[in-house]
Amino acid sequence: xxxxxxxxxxxxxxxxxxxxxxxxxxxxxxxxxxxxxxxxxxxxxxxxxxxxxxxxxxxxxxxxxxxxxxxxxxxxxxxxxxxxxxxxxxxxxxxxxxxxxxxxxxxxxxxxxxxxxxxx
Amino acid sequence: xxxxxxxxxxxxxxxxxxxxxxxxxxxxxxxxxxxxxxxxxxxxxxxxxxxxxxxxxxxxxxxxxxxxxxxxxxxxxxxxxxxxxxxxxxxxxxxxxxxxxxxxxxxxxxxxxxxxxxxxxxxxxxxxxxxxxx
Numbered sequence: 001x002x003x004x005x006x007x008x009x010x011x012x013x014x015x016x017x018x019x020x021x022x023x024x025x026x027x028x029x030x031x032x033x034x035x036x037x038x039x040x041x042x043x044x045x046x047x048x049x050x051x052x053x054x055x056x057x058x059x060x061x062x063x064x065x066x067x068x069x070x071x072x073x074x075x076x077x078x079x080x081x082x083x084x085x086x087x088x089x090x091x092x093x094x095x096x097x098x099x100x101x102x103x104x105x106x107x108x109x110x111x112x113x114x115x116x117x118x119x120x
Numbered sequence: 121x122x123x124x125x126x127x128x129x130x131x132x133x134x135x136x137x138x139x140x141x142x143x144x145x146x147x148x149x150x151x152x153x154x155x156x157x158x159x160x161x162x163x164x165x166x167x168x169x170x171x172x173x174x175x176x177x178x179x180x181x182x183x184x185x186x187x188x189x190x191x192x193x194x195x196x197x198x199x200x201x202x203x204x205x206x207x208x209x210x211x212x213x214x215x216x217x218x219x220x221x222x223x224x225x226x227x228x229x230x231x232x233x234x235x236x237x238x239x240x241x242x243x244x245x246x247x248x249x250x251x252x253x254x
Binding site for chain 1 (some may be wrong): 122164170171177
């Protein structure tokens with residue numbers, strides 16, 4: 001089963017996302033912000049990254065931009081899971097290299113359906 | 121693929137997180153130099169409201185989500201420089217945070233906030249609106 005890096009500074013959100021993904025059989029590792037995520041992504045290869053946008057230390061859009069600059073993450077699906085619904089932020093995410101965008105409130109089924117789509 | 125998840129198993133972590141966010145917001149406001157605003161510090165305070173809003177909406181705590189959303193919008197204006205933080209605004213923000221603790225405690229105790237708490241929170245939000253638009 002695919003490995004997924006779940007990134008969110010909110011502990012409750014991170015646990016919900018991880019629980020959902022593990023229940024669906026995915027291998028999940030958690031990161032609490034963009035800096036933590038970048039370190040974990042370099043230490044191990046993930047098949048997909050699911051990240052929040054607004055986080056301390058390094059936000060989700062910068063994280064995606066930094067990951068896309070790494071050869072091993074150039075073509076890996078990266079999803080943004082956020083309360084930010086503004087078009088401007090979405091475009092910024094897309095320009096950084098985000099594959100998709102999901103708006104909170106968190107919906108487990110929506111996340112799993114989107115993952116099936118992007119992971120093929 | 122459909123998975124049924126009992127979201128209530130995450131309530132405890134969420135309430136704990138809310139109190140941590142409210143404490144951090146309070147501390148950030150108390151140490152904020154109003155003469156020389158540190159936007160990173162305002163952004164951290166904003167992020168607390170943002171986190172509470174996201175979780176409240178996910179768990180279906182609609183009143184808390186609405187309060188957090190209003191607070192988030194006001195703090196967003198402050199971090200973007202569209203509104204300034206004056207001493208009276210800081211005082212009201214601190215009162216909003218205190219009142220918010222009661223709302224979260226009520227949720228934690230699985231009870232609806234009483235009318236006095238709701239009215240107090242509404243009044244504070246209205247006062248904040250008035251001050252930030254002045």
